[in-house]
Amino acid sequence: MSDLVARISEQPIDAATVDAAVAGPANGAVVVFTGAVRNHDGGQAVSALEYQAHPDAERFLRTCCDEVSTTTGLPVAAIHRVGRLGIGDLALVAAVAAPHRAEAFAACAELVERIKHEVPIWKRQHFADGMSEWVGL
Template identity: 75%
Template sequence: MPELLTAISDQPLDPTVVDAAVARPQHGAVVTFIGVVRNHDEGHFVSALEYSAHPAADRFLRTCCEEVSAATGLPVAAVHRIGTLAVGDLAVVAAVSAPHRAEAFGACAELVERIKHEVPIWKRQRFADGASEWVGL
């Protein structure tokens, strides 16, 4: 099995790289989640996000991927962006492949939830009116 792909990066994310990391000839389903910076949150217009990560965030991301892979027996991969992102930029890409879609969807959903709750990455939302707020602290 190839090396597990996980990364915290300040560079734009490429979903094709993440998909390729989980592709297997015996798997007919590849489910990819792409988290995109949206232009609103709770009635506020968002102009940008700033993601910050704990120095050990990459270790937490790798652990999430290893544990989901071990529990499901499926290949998984995930990358998360840090730094300043504009509306429309990719913030996170996670992928899982499986012989069939149901197990790939389930494993990918579990992986994304674990990343959101367990990886120490925080975001600062910048609003169009000049205000900002931290999320995930």
């Protein structure tokens, strides 16, 4: 799938772009997952996140998308953001389209889990008290 949307981006993610990459007349369901920066983690107030990616991260992301699409036969797309993100910014948008909702939900959940576990992206949480910590190293 040469037109597959699977990107690492330093720019804000437009969820509609990811949705449009999978939507089509044969699909009655499009499931879009948006992962946003929240203001807390583990009882601490979070002020921002900083994502860094391995130089090959986009290749890993593309592999995840290709394999989920091949296994399910469904169109998938994903964009993961890197750089410093504020509260509410989108860090990950993933989408899957299917004729029916159950298969779209299942494939999207599988895609998001694979991205989280297989794509070499690390985040640094910046806390409101000025401290920070790396997650996923």
